[in-house]
Amino acid sequence: MPRVDSFRRDGLTFDVRDAGPADGEPVVLLHGFPQDSAAWDQLAPALHQAGLRTLAPDQRGCSPMARPRGRSQYRLRETTADVLALLDAAGLETAHVVGHDWGGIVAWALGAWHPDRVRSLTALSVPHPAAMAKAMVTSDQALRSAYVLAFQLPFLPERLLLSGDGTPLHRLLRGGGLSREAAAHYVARMREPGALRAMLGWYRALPLSGGDRVGTVRVPTLHVWSTGDAFLGRAGIEASAQFVDAPYRLEVLEGISHWIPELAADRVAELLTAHVRTH
DSSP states (O other): OOOOSEEEETTEEEEEEEESOTTSEEEEEEOOSSOOGGGGTTTHHHHHHTTEEEEEEOOTTTSTTOOOSSGGGGSHHHHHHHHHHHHHHTTOSOEEEEEETHHHHHHHHHHHHOGGGEEEEEEESOOOHHHHHHHHHHSTHHHHTHHHHHTTSSSHHHHHHTSTTTHHHHHHHHHTTOOHHHHHHHHHHHTSTTHHHHHHHHHHTGGGOTTOOOOOBOSOEEEEEETTOSSSOHHHHHHGGGGBOSOEEEEEETTOOSOHHHHSHHHHHHHHHHHHHHO
């Protein structure tokens, strides 16, 4: 299979890290906010040693040449179509899809909307979107997600998160357990021209996504959540199983914060390798 260091869709160019055995089982790794593809740097080598090929794109808003203006450009239909374009560019009919945070929401949607392209699904941290909606009215999830409402404001979130030298965002990431180096890297990426505005577009597109309902997932699913996640509570996680009509496994990591790919890379690589080999 040809290597892919970038791909194009609708005039946008997306950067990709394509590594591991070229003929290995393909695994697409989708990062969240405010991460980029470097979120998988500690996890991917273990997958490569297991004979798996990884394709980790810098998603819409993160790739410098894929930062369109307008919040409608960040609807879930757009972000899932980007992944399909990556598969097409790599000559892949199907792949195992892994997503964390917003990348996990894209993964859930792909599993529901395009099961013919997804060999297996792994969602890190985030519940199925329908389970998340249920948890918003039956648990403390609305309080945990209050920042999403704040992100709807124009201009102010960008100014606050990156005020001075980006200390507020850096402090937030460090407080969640990320290393100083990882936090500095993500802050630097968000300080690129237009990057933070574009990445916040994922949140600002939510009011436009009423028609993007994610239904039942019909592909084998591994779901990983961590008890130290300040943003996502247990209620939505435990409700997610009812939206999967396929083999489903929930794995709970004790004491790990939201940043699972960086902080639990070895354990996730172990779980993911077993999941891929099973399905």
